[in-house]
Amino acid sequence: MSHQLILKNCHVLDPGQGIDRRADIGISDGRVAAVEDSIAEVHGAQVLDVGGDGRYVVPGLIDLHAHVARGGTTPGVGMGCCDPDDIGIRSGVTTVLDAGSVGIANAGVFPAYILPGARTRVLFYLNVGTFAHSTKNPADVRGLDDIDAEGIASCVESNPGVVSGMKLRLVGPFVAKAGEQVIDAAKEAARRAALPLMVHIGDLFAAQDPGVDKRMLAVTEYLIGQLEAGDILTHLCTPSVGGVGRSGGQLDPLLKAARDRGVILDSALGMGNFGYQVAREQYERGLVPDTISSDLTLGGQAFHSLMECMAKFMAIGYSLADVVRMTTVNAAAAAGLADTAGALAVGRTADITILDVTEGDFRFTDTRKEAFSGRYGITPVQTVRAGELIAPRWGTHPWGWLPESAATSAGARPS
Template sequence: MPYDLLIKGGHVLDPGQAIDRRMDIAISDGAIAAIQPEISASEASRVLEVRGSNRYVVPGLIDVHTHVAYGATTPGVGIGCVDPDVGGVGSAVTTVLDAGSVGIANVGVFGAHLLPKAKTRVICYVNVGTFAHTTPAAADVMHMEDIDRKAIASCIRANPGLIRGFKLRLVGPVVQERGEDVVRLSKEIANEHGVPLMVHIGDGRHPDRARAGELTRFLLKTLTAGDILTHLCTPNPGGVMDAREAAQSVVPELEEARANGVLIDSALGRGNFGIEVARRQAELGVRPDTTSSDLTAGGRRLGVGLLDSMAKFMSVGYSLSDVVRMTTLNAARGIGLGDQLGAVAVGREADLSIFDVVEGKWKFTDTLNQVFTGTQALVPVQTIRKGELFSPEWGPYAWGWLPEQA
């Protein structure tokens, strides 16, 4: 048999390559070996029939903002992280990026435990704050001393290849007082080690809105190509909606940053998605490059996940092709892996996501507890990671994957 696995009869949707039709995909030795309208089942050792109404096969989905440092943070003390494979291959996602769940004090959990065990591809961005989400503190950086430049350099030397970027959350009292200094230092450290900086905007602790907006505009002028701004649609102080104007436009620095090569990510989660913000941005033609989940243990219990984020943007008016592009091609390019991920192509590692689009009237809730509805929800069917098949976990709700009906 020439092929190990044949994915047969699926509607392949790959916006980056303008593929939107039924195709068969053959896999050998963990890589895509053939993509054709028809491949005989007799040519494969194993066949997965995926033909179905509103069922799609897409490049392996990439979630560029998750919290998967499972075991390094303590529920009830710091942020609750999930197992990488719960938010990954168990949710039709093949690659997850941990967005600063831990600082250098705890990042060793990735090399010692998470990376060797995870079936999902895991990329680690370490928090600039030494202890990050592992303490009960309200912010990752409570004092300038929490960013230990020397210790960070020592950690990177001792763990080559582990840390692929840095994460800063632009929240908390020290940011209000010395925000420009925090941004400058974080950016200097990222530059020093030749990796990107991801920055969270939007402070749910309700600081001075004018000051928070001022810091976000400074940040946007500081970030450079390869960096990531996350939480585009936050309704919290420090978001990109211009607090200086009643017309609710976005700050001009946003599109300047995008033009400079900064990735604009939405990262919905529990705390940074406002449906009215998303709708207004859509009216203005302001779109995120990527959408991601900001997945946490607490968030998952409320339905948070990458497929949920995609469905929420579809409720705003984005097409299925739009959200697939955001979570495949755009995400791969945004994290510097566009030559490896984000496409269904011969020779590429066989990372594929299969899901159903389910029509209905579905209820969603944003950060401000505003309920809104959508007509489409996404449900995982199967994940192929490096040629290996994975069935979905039980969904985040007691009844499974679909949101509550409106």
């Protein structure tokens, strides 16, 4: 078979297919055409040798929770959103899911501007709050009227194929007062549209008060019972009020039962929803996320990347195969792409990530500014999106992609 692109000497790591071995990959017409021990070079084919210590070829990474509604929110007013290609193909990620950056008031930015302009595959979850992140108010839902059921239904119907799911954030005073009603209204809107619901837990701005904490945990407990197969609970490892980690493990049986019925447990680290101690304690108890996602906003681009999120979980004790599984096959299933993405299967679109795993002494921080260390950093080398090779951008840090090193912590520039 004639190939347009051949990746030679790959260490292929594809947990979804149980592949962890050396192989060549042939790509034709934007699709994976062969994964074989050796593929002969042919005239006219582009050939890339990707051999090397610590270098891996994995299915295209999928970021299940990010914010890429660039142009849909106003600088200085709403939440800053990323360019999808900056945190996508130029960061080693082939698919990003926008997790509710906008509601029905400005959802039109996706079909008119973002989806046609992005080379990265972009999925869009509609925020059930009409104005979502487009105002300065940190709460998307300040009353039940903010969930416009008729408007949501019309948005989904009038934009066929655009909305892949819905998003609810359990934050703010009204949620603390009437969280169960808010959950019911959001779930009803999602059922009506036959779409999955992603729900954010953890209120970073809530008062640190035992009564508020107890009340928000009760709302979270109610939520877990309402989630159905295909729904996503996001920010599993948040240390904030309402986070499951604040229950001391008491909600673990409910979470595991939810997973058994098909609910996805997503980590979505972001700048405000990852606690190292929470994640480590969950790991030790056997409560592990199904997926790793970045929750990247414009401000977060200088803080981390999806690959750095993966490295943070390796610092906890997860293996490379674990974190690749959570950002490929698991994320594809959660995003409704189980048959089209997440694996280097012959015939599928050639979405591939080439990455380096570097061993060293790296420093990370969590939401509470707690520092912790890890042995591995992960960096993008090349992205293949639909058969096209794309080089990465410079990186999230002034020195590039690698996390901060011990040398940097001491004031020296990393080599």
